[in-house]
Amino acid sequence: MYYxxxxxxxxxxxDIKRLMRQASGPDLISFAGGMxxxxxxxxxxxxxxxxxxSESIKKSCFQYGPTxxxxxxxxxxxxxxxxxxxxxxxxxxxxxTGSLQAISIITQEFINEGDVVLTENPCFxxxxxxxxxxxxxxxxxxxxxxGIQIDRLKTKIDALNKKPKFLYxxxxxxxxxxxxxxxxxxxxxxxxxxxxxxxVLEDDAYSDLFFDPEHEKLVKPLKAxxxxxxxxxxxxxxxxxxxxxxxxxxxxxxxxVSEKAETVKQALDACTSNFxxxxxxxxxxEEYLDPYLAFLRNEYRERKSILQKAMNEFMxxxxxxxxPLGGFxxxxxxxxxxxxxxxxxNCRERGVVFVTGRTFDPHNERDNCLRLAFSNMPRKHxxxxxxxxxxxxxxxx
Amino acid sequence: MYYxxxxxxxxxxxDIKRLMRQASGPDLISFAGGMxxxxxxxxxxxxxxxxxxSESIKKSCFQYGPTxxxxxxxxxxxxxxxxxxxxxxxxxxxxxTGSLQAISIITQEFINEGDVVLTENPCFxxxxxxxxxxxxxxxxxxxxxxGIQIDRLKTKIDALNKKPKFLYxxxxxxxxxxxxxxxxxxxxxxxxxxxxxxxVLEDDAYSDLFFDPEHEKLVKPLKAxxxxxxxxxxxxxxxxxxxxxxxxxxxxxxxxVSEKAETVKQALDACTSNFxxxxxxxxxxEEYLDPYLAFLRNEYRERKSILQKAMNEFMxxxxxxxxPLGGFxxxxxxxxxxxxxxxxxNCRERGVVFVTGRTFDPHNERDNCLRLAFSNMPRKHxxxxxxxxxxxxxxxx
Numbered sequence: 001m002y003y004x005x006x007x008x009x010x011x012x013x014x015d016i017k018r019l020m021r022q023a024s025g026p027d028l029i030s031f032a033g034g035m036x037x038x039x040x041x042x043x044x045x046x047x048x049x050x051x052x053x054s055e056s057i058k059k060s061c062f063q064y065g066p067t068x069x070x071x072x073x074x075x076x077x078x079x080x081x082x083x084x085x086x087x088x089x090x091x092x093x094x095x096x097t098g099s100l101q102a103i104s105i106i107t108q109e110f111i112n113e114g115d116v117v118l119t120e121n122p123c124f125x126x127x128x129x130x131x132x133x134x135x136x137x138x139x140x141x142x143x144x145x146x147g148i149q150i151d152r153l154k155t156k157i158d159a160l161n162k163k164p165k166f167l168y169x170x171x172x173x174x175x176x177x178x179x180x181x182x183x184x185x186x187x188x189x190x191x192x193x194x195x196x197x198x199x200v201l202e203d204d205a206y207s208d209l210f211f212d213p214e215h216e217k218l219v220k221p222l223k224a225x226x227x228x229x230x231x232x233x234x235x236x237x238x239x240x241x242x243x244x245x246x247x248x249x250x251x252x253x254x255x256x257v258s259e260k261a262e263t264v265k266q267a268l269d270a271c272t273s274n275f276x277x278x279x280x281x282x283x284x285x286e287e288y289l290d291p292y293l294a295f296l297r298n299e300y301r302e303r304k305s306i307l308q309k310a311m312n313e314f315m316x317x318x319x320x321x322x323x324p325l326g327g328f329x330x331x332x333x334x335x336x337x338x339x340x341x342x343x344x345x346n347c348r349e350r351g352v353v354f355v356t357g358r359t360f361d362p363h364n365e366r367d368n369c370l371r372l373a374f375s376n377m378p379r380k381h382x383x384x385x386x387x388x389x390x391x392x393x394x395x396x397x
Numbered sequence: 398m399y400y401x402x403x404x405x406x407x408x409x410x411x412d413i414k415r416l417m418r419q420a421s422g423p424d425l426i427s428f429a430g431g432m433x434x435x436x437x438x439x440x441x442x443x444x445x446x447x448x449x450x451s452e453s454i455k456k457s458c459f460q461y462g463p464t465x466x467x468x469x470x471x472x473x474x475x476x477x478x479x480x481x482x483x484x485x486x487x488x489x490x491x492x493x494t495g496s497l498q499a500i501s502i503i504t505q506e507f508i509n510e511g512d513v514v515l516t517e518n519p520c521f522x523x524x525x526x527x528x529x530x531x532x533x534x535x536x537x538x539x540x541x542x543x544g545i546q547i548d549r550l551k552t553k554i555d556a557l558n559k560k561p562k563f564l565y566x567x568x569x570x571x572x573x574x575x576x577x578x579x580x581x582x583x584x585x586x587x588x589x590x591x592x593x594x595x596x597v598l599e600d601d602a603y604s605d606l607f608f609d610p611e612h613e614k615l616v617k618p619l620k621a622x623x624x625x626x627x628x629x630x631x632x633x634x635x636x637x638x639x640x641x642x643x644x645x646x647x648x649x650x651x652x653x654v655s656e657k658a659e660t661v662k663q664a665l666d667a668c669t670s671n672f673x674x675x676x677x678x679x680x681x682x683e684e685y686l687d688p689y690l691a692f693l694r695n696e697y698r699e700r701k702s703i704l705q706k707a708m709n710e711f712m713x714x715x716x717x718x719x720x721p722l723g724g725f726x727x728x729x730x731x732x733x734x735x736x737x738x739x740x741x742x743n744c745r746e747r748g749v750v751f752v753t754g755r756t757f758d759p760h761n762e763r764d765n766c767l768r769l770a771f772s773n774m775p776r777k778h779x780x781x782x783x784x785x786x787x788x789x790x791x792x793x794x
Contacts (some may be wrong), residue, residue: 033462038456038460059435062639063435063641064642097666104666129664153728243460244459247666247668247669266414267410268498268665269494269501270497272644274642275640275673276670338714
């Protein structure tokens, strides 16, 4: 009966729905859900913050706020970005309802049906779903353990008959690949893009979650490497350092991009929740955030180490992965012809789930790989889960 | 330098930005801001709810939730909709990040550049801004004190060379016009639309805020009038009954519309804040919401009465308005040729602001009218404000 003028059609949107059904269940050992750990949220800190809010601040929690964001949160996020080395001048900050909204806004700003977006392959499925929903033609560029493969990127750009609208990258603690761009690859990439007039959308949701303080220097954002003629729209999130339930993210971009983005945001949800922004801005004060991040890094490093140890012990030859330096994910790679979808069915029968490789392939094809998330599971599940997974892999190899 | 593929262009979006700059300031008597009263938010109730949340519920506040909404909020909103007489069968509920997001989702579902949307004239400026941002061709149909003028609606539909994608209506306590559709006009409208295959988008943000319990029966939503072959997408909001800072709204529509809407929402912000949904669902329990609504109705009725009394006393002949039965607004109408923009400049110099008429005209033309919001101002400002306004009107008449 209805006529839908817009395509509103996305393979990866269906993947996400399936994933949400499969990712949890009683008695399931789930490596599927790429979310923070339920038991690690800073509940006591937020309780203390809430109790300490004055009457007049609480009133503003309940009210509308500026479309660009609450002034106190804008100030504290900006300070954190400057601490990460991002340039102060020539950029504006916009608070968004989760960083997915920032990706959605940029997509709506730049993409008409059939326009080209370049991504890494594999790629964050949430972003793929946004690009597809707005009708983009998505081309994935392979990555290796040091980042996107620049020769493959160049070949793709040369082969395209239209200019890509933007290049979507997640250089730090990649979801799903678990890799971190090397400093050299960052430099090579920026040199390659210098003056090419291809906008970069840099998604930096995980960079605070490094496992070793030594590695903090590795995660310097592309946008913090100045001196190149490359326009970079930088997005970040509170989902991994406070909680996804707050639905808080941000984008940091040129005034031209930001101004249009604010108009789009006004037409999306008018403004982001003052309530959530005020709690987050209080939390961002160093006395809460820094100790909490230290705690989180430790917790996630421990889980990563348990998983790494179990993998070393149980995984058969022929399975490859890169040990992550931060974030939530291991990305397992198998020989050509291996089907992680077949493996998934076998493992699910034994109560173990993960996310299949092709979910993260922009072309929904490459399936000889899979993602394990170690973030939201009890420690004691990790080894038994890997044991079952390894047994089932062995049968299929 | 940038190429923007999308128009992202809206006269009414600029109006909103201007409004936000002008609506508040120290020592200003502002009838401009169409928001709830800062001093009336249910802070004590939310404090009590927050303090009473169990550890495990708090954990879920911090986590991702289903795209369609948190199950407890879905259940309580559904019950409230059934209490309003909305049909139980054949519809699905989707929680949105404010009801503006619901309007945005529907617009994205149905509208491509150049498609026709019909609205009332005057019309809620937030909705106009959404329709324009997504490239709709908007046609406004005049309303009188009983609702949209059906003969004018018919003439417009007949004159169009393409079928309207939907008709956007706000039958209860209209923003800005302050009117409420009569029962007869509702019936006539539904009879006219019966079988015409024109979707109605019914925005019902204010219907809980009637001033007289007698008038509750007047606000029965169009969607609750069954027996007509008219597809109605119904939207509602928590902004007026809890606080805009929660960014909570909802849409209630056929499964076909809702399923696509959920896919669009997934590409907008993945899900609405669990934190805000859980607090709202606890608040929706009758022990909090009903007494709070009774309190609010009383507070707003008192402000309305003070304003009405001052208008009766000070307004010169030639100024017309309809006394509102609920909501936040008076809509003043002046003779042809009167410029509320000119009046605005004169009043602003004397510290009184409101919103000019043409802001709410889809065609940004008709300016011999203006909106007064009495919701978010101290009682003691009302009479002095009206006195100044009346003096300035007298000078221009």
